[in-house]
Amino acid sequence: MTGELPGPAPEERPHPSGRRNKQGIRIDPEAESEPEVRREVLSALVDHEPGVLAEVSGLFARRQFNIESLTVGPTAAEGLARMTIVVEETDPGVEQVKRQLRKLVPVHAVRELDAATERELALIKVGDDDPAGVAAVAEMYGGEAVEAGPEVVTVELTGTEAEIDAAVEAFERFGVREVARTGTAALAGGTEFTAYDDTTTDD
Amino acid sequence: MSESETERTTEKGDDTLPTGAASVVAALEDAGVEAAFGVQGGAIMPIYDALYQSDIEHITMAHEQGAAHAADAYGAVTGDPGVCLATSGPGATNLVTGIADADMDSEPMLALTGQVATDMVGNDAFQEADTTGITRPVTKASYFASDPDTVGDTVGEAFALARDGRQGPTLVDLPKDVSNTEDVARPGPAEGPETHVVPDEADPDEVSRAAHALANAERPVILAGGGVIKGDATEELRQFAVDHGVPVVTTMPGVGAFDETHDLAMEMAGMHGTGYANMAITHCDVMLAVGTRFDDRLTGGVDTFAPEAEIAHVDIDASEISKNVHADYPLVGDASTVLRQLDDALPRAPDAEGWRDRCLHWKEEYPMDYDAPEDDPLKPQFVVEAFSEATDDDTIVTTGVGQHQMWAVQYWTFTEPRTWISSHGLGTMGYGLPAAIGAKVAAPEQEVVCFDGDGSFLMTVQGLSVAVRENLDLTVCVLNNEAVGMVRQWQDAFFEGRRMASEYPWGPDFATLAEAFGAKGFTLDDYDEVADTIQAARDYDGPSVIDCHIDPREDVYPMVASGGANGLFALQEEHL
Numbered sequence: 024m025t026g027e028l029p030g031p032a033p034e035e036r037p038h039p040s041g042r043r044n045k046q047g048i049r050i051d052p053e054a055e056s057e058p059e060v061r062r063e064v065l066s067a068l069v070d071h072e073p074g075v076l077a078e079v080s081g082l083f084a085r086r087q088f089n090i091e092s093l094t095v096g097p098t099a100a101e102g103l104a105r106m107t108i109v110v111e112e113t114d115p116g117v118e119q120v121k122r123q124l125r126k127l128v129p130v131h132a133v134r135e136l137d138a139a140t141e142r143e144l145a146l147i148k149v150g151d152d153d154p155a156g157v158a159a160v161a162e163m164y165g166g167e168a169v170e171a172g173p174e175v176v177t178v179e180l181t182g183t184e185a186e187i188d189a190a191v192e193a194f195e196r197f198g199v200r201e202v203a204r205t206g207t208a209a210l211a212g213g214t215e216f217t218a219y220d221d222t223t224t225d226d
Numbered sequence: 227m228s229e230s231e232t233e234r235t236t237e238k239g240d241d242t243l244p245t246g247a248a249s250v251v252a253a254l255e256d257a258g259v260e261a262a263f264g265v266q267g268g269a270i271m272p273i274y275d276a277l278y279q280s281d282i283e284h285i286t287m288a289h290e291q292g293a294a295h296a297a298d299a300y301g302a303v304t305g306d307p308g309v310c311l312a313t314s315g316p317g318a319t320n321l322v323t324g325i326a327d328a329d330m331d332s333e334p335m336l337a338l339t340g341q342v343a344t345d346m347v348g349n350d351a352f353q354e355a356d357t358t359g360i361t362r363p364v365t366k367a368s369y370f371a372s373d374p375d376t377v378g379d380t381v382g383e384a385f386a387l388a389r390d391g392r393q394g395p396t397l398v399d400l401p402k403d404v405s406n407t408e409d410v411a412r413p414g415p416a417e418g419p420e421t422h423v424v425p426d427e428a429d430p431d432e433v434s435r436a437a438h439a440l441a442n443a444e445r446p447v448i449l450a451g452g453g454v455i456k457g458d459a460t461e462e463l464r465q466f467a468v469d470h471g472v473p474v475v476t477t478m479p480g481v482g483a484f485d486e487t488h489d490l491a492m493e494m495a496g497m498h499g500t501g502y503a504n505m506a507i508t509h510c511d512v513m514l515a516v517g518t519r520f521d522d523r524l525t526g527g528v529d530t531f532a533p534e535a536e537i538a539h540v541d542i543d544a545s546e547i548s549k550n551v552h553a554d555y556p557l558v559g560d561a562s563t564v565l566r567q568l569d570d571a572l573p574r575a576p577d578a579e580g581w582r583d584r585c586l587h588w589k590e591e592y593p594m595d596y597d598a599p600e601d602d603p604l605k606p607q608f609v610v611e612a613f614s615e616a617t618d619d620d621t622i623v624t625t626g627v628g629q630h631q632m633w634a635v636q637y638w639t640f641t642e643p644r645t646w647i648s649s650h651g652l653g654t655m656g657y658g659l660p661a662a663i664g665a666k667v668a669a670p671e672q673e674v675v676c677f678d679g680d681g682s683f684l685m686t687v688q689g690l691s692v693a694v695r696e697n698l699d700l701t702v703c704v705l706n707n708e709a710v711g712m713v714r715q716w717q718d719a720f721f722e723g724r725r726m727a728s729e730y731p732w733g734p735d736f737a738t739l740a741e742a743f744g745a746k747g748f749t750l751d752d753y754d755e756v757a758d759t760i761q762a763a764r765d766y767d768g769p770s771v772i773d774c775h776i777d778p779r780e781d782v783y784p785m786v787a788s789g790g791a792n793g794l795f796a797l798q799e800e801h802l
Contacts, residue, residue, distance in 0.1 A: 025597070025602075025777065025779045025780050025781065026596070026779075026780050026781035026782060026783045026798070027783065027797060027798035028501070028592070028593075028594070028595060028596070028783050028784060028797040028798070029592070029593060029595055029797070030501055030591055030592040030593075030797050031591065031592075032797070032801060033793075033794040033795070033796065033801055036505070036793060036794075037509070038508075038793060039508060039509055039533050039534045039793070040533075040534070041533030041534040042529055042530070042533050043528055043529050043530075043531060043533060043551070043552070044529070045528065045529070046548075046552060047520070047528045047531070047548070047550055047551035047552045048552040049533065049534075049552070074358070074370070077359065077362070078362055081362055081363055085363050115548055115552075118548065119545065119549060122544050122545035122547075123545050125423075125544070125545075126366075126543070126545055127367075128366075128367045128387070128419045128421055128422060129421070130421060131421050
């Protein structure tokens with residue numbers, strides 16, 4: 024093939040010694056350095072209208088963000104819904120999630136929650152061979168039976184994600200038939216205002 | 227999410243409009259729209275009927291993809307959103323490639339699509355497609371206009387959103403019953419959504435830190451991206467670079483942001499950038515990057531990109547900061563404003579004379595040179611250079627995508643912004659001719675030259691019928707190497723020369739094809755005839771096509787292998 028150009032070959036040129044990691048951060052060329060993944064709870068105030076959930080979930084799919092759960096429901100403010108999104112990302116990844124969310128037209132505010140109050144609701148359908156055992160486990164996790172029929176009992180309970188995980192595991196001994204979980208809903212702790220938008224770069 | 231029926235209370239005074247479609251057209255007129263590109267069809271007919279009464283110039287295109295590309299180029303040349311129209315279903319889906327192209331290149335564009343009547347939506351009705359769903363990932367926003375009394379306001383909002391901040395395409399889907407509804411409210415002025423924040427000034431503390439880093443730099447470089455041109459910051463950038471003696475490298479969309487004849491011009495970096503540009507970004511210690519998203523074609527492997535540089539990143543879109551490359555100094559704001567801030571905050575110019583000498587030395591060491599032996603077939607570089615020398619500085623160049631695009635950007639000398647109009651991020655073959663149409667409509671006083679490849683040209687060649695009908699004086703130069711040459715080059719370099727589906731010896735005689743459309747056709751395969759043919763094609767008052775038979779053995783160099791290090795650019799295949 025033609026098209027050759029004059030000039031020193033690649034190996035004849037000076038080369039810098041620096042290096043960046045996958046996130047484009049300059050690092051010690053000798054070190055292995057990849058940022059750690061962290062679990063973060065984000066709260067977003069969005070227009071309460073059709074298509075918004077599709078827009079947000081489409082964004083997450085397109086950008087390959089690791090999302091653990093997404094819940095949405097109306098708020099006390101007319102026309103606004105709150106989305107609670109639990110992500111598992113590196114520091115730069117969490118920043119990207121927030122900034123990309125903020126660009127969406129129906130999104131009013133996005134906030135990373137620290138010291139959040141987190142709750143999840145679960146419905147767990149278990150076999151009822153041992154009703155006393157089921158009732159004891161339900162009580163231990165602050166749940167209650169909401170439906171009891173032939174062969175099965177459905178238990179409702181709320182708690183943190185970890186508590187629900189533990190409860191589901193505890194019910195396994197009775198035979199868990201089906202589980203429905205809502206995913207995490209969360210609010211900022213104390214008097215902090217969840218709807219506040221932390222658009223600054225120094226979260 | 228449940229649907230909430232928000233009751234809209236619109237004040238309908240005496241000032242009503244006859245139909246929803248009239249409201250759409252009124253919104254376009256109020257926003258200052260002068261031209262639109264589109265294709266008729268069932269669901270969009272009411273809008274066209276309203277356009278019948280309007281002074282907006284409508285250019286009927288031969289294919290909706292061409293309408294989108296023409297609107298994209300119109301936006302790129304003028305800075306204001308180009309408007310394209312298509313009907314529902316296939317009309318809308320044909321727009322998608324052009325919308326995605328505009329999204330990748332942040333081109334301002336408003337797409338208006340017809341839609342089946344609201345009571346038919348969801349029924350898989352004739353010519354129904356989920357246009358907002360399909361286009362949402364490739365627009366700034368896609369609106370479904372369900373309310374006749376706010377449809378004009380929605381169009382105005384979409385127009386403002388496309389224009390303001392980081393520019394990009396928006397879409398409004400217009401159900402036929404909404405367009406046909408009679409006696410609707412007149413739209414208000416075009417305003418973007420209240421949630422759309424457009425930053426202006428960057429954080430002063432960050433500006434100060436970045437300015438000090440620049441002042442203390444020994445090897446500073448400015449990386450000028452497409453955002454410099456989109457943000458009308460060319461003057462500020464040139465002044466900053468020249469006043470403080472900082473060499474300027476550009477991205478491909480940034481071509482034209484800096485005068486390539488200037489001593490400080492290192493030209494384009496990246497996969498097919500100049501050797502000297504890639505040396506400059508590889509060895510710099512402080513980089514001022516303005517309006518670039520650090521695309522992989524620019525950076526090569528991120529691990530080796532500017533590995534010793536602190537990076538100050540100016541961008542109007544906060545989500546671009548530290549997306550691909552970490553920004554040591556994030557400067558979110560408008561390019562021209564932030565450049566003025568930096569200029570004010572700079573304690574002194576960097577002491578970089580030795581660095582400038584090195585940059586000049588690299589320009590001599592890695593010249594963009596080529597052999598053009600008389601007994602060889604025509605070299606494409608020679609043709610591009612001959613064109614460049616024959617034309618004025620404000621000549622607009624459009625291209626398709628492939629080898630011809632790279633030769634055009636490498637060997638044409640660009641000195642002005644908004645003269646290099648190409649498909650960068652999406653890399654859409656077929657962009658060139660419809661873009662030339664859009665550019666010529668936008669700037670009838672400026673010469674327009676489209677460099678195309680034989681493969682690219684075939685993809686949207688039906689646009690010639692539009693250029694002939696509108697008598698658009700533009701020149702298409704097909705650099706014909708009977709192949710999708712970039713693919714063939716990669717096959718030779720990375721697939722042991724297995725040329726699967728890349729060679730096009732069956733291509734048409736493009737000069738004859740041009741004549742069949744009613745354009746002027748030329749064939750060029752001799753060095754002796756280059757100057758005269760170019761002159762004759764340019765002199766022809768209307769669209770002309772030069773079928774330029776170039777050396778099929780010619781490949782594009784320099785080249786940085788995909789994911790490779792910019793500093794290791796290959797000057798020939800053996801280096802890959």
